[in-house]
Amino acid sequence: MADAESVVRVCAQSEVAPGSVKAVAVGAHTLAVYNIDGTYYVTDDECTHAAASLADGILEGDIIECCMHFGSFHVPTGRPVQAPCEVPLRTYQVLPRDDDIFVDLSRNAAGEPA
Numbered sequence: 001m002a003d004a005e006s007v008v009r010v011c012a013q014s015e016v017a018p019g020s021v022k023a024v025a026v027g028a029h030t031l032a033v034y035n036i037d038g039t040y041y042v043t044d045d046e047c048t049h050a051a052a053s054l055a056d057g058i059l060e061g062d063i064i065e066c067c068m069h070f071g072s073f074h075v076p077t078g079r080p081v082q083a084p085c086e087v088p089l090r091t092y093q094v095l096p097r098d099d100d101i102f103v104d105l106s107r108n109a110a111g112e113p114a
Helices: none
Strands: 007-012 020-026 029-036 039-044 058-060 063-065 072-074 080-082 091-097 100-104
Touching (some): 039 100
Antiparallel strands (some): 007 100, 020 029, 039 091, 058 063
């Protein structure tokens, strides 16, 4: 169950077009919000290999490619799929409500404690 203090609004669903990714500042976090075939995912925006914004990268299907060194990650799991990326991305549990996207900062995409 989500802890009310860890659940925060990220943006409106309408702000993230299908097949796109958007960086959003939420408190001390900068998150990347993805719309993949109408399903929303949220990860940290910073590539784990180098300090590049993933929102500036290329989203192809459910893979985000970093614009700096072209490493890539599987968005739903945060798993690195292309070198030089080796450390997984932090994912967040997405809680859509009406037209808004909320995330639980204390849980990963699978709903497990982070």
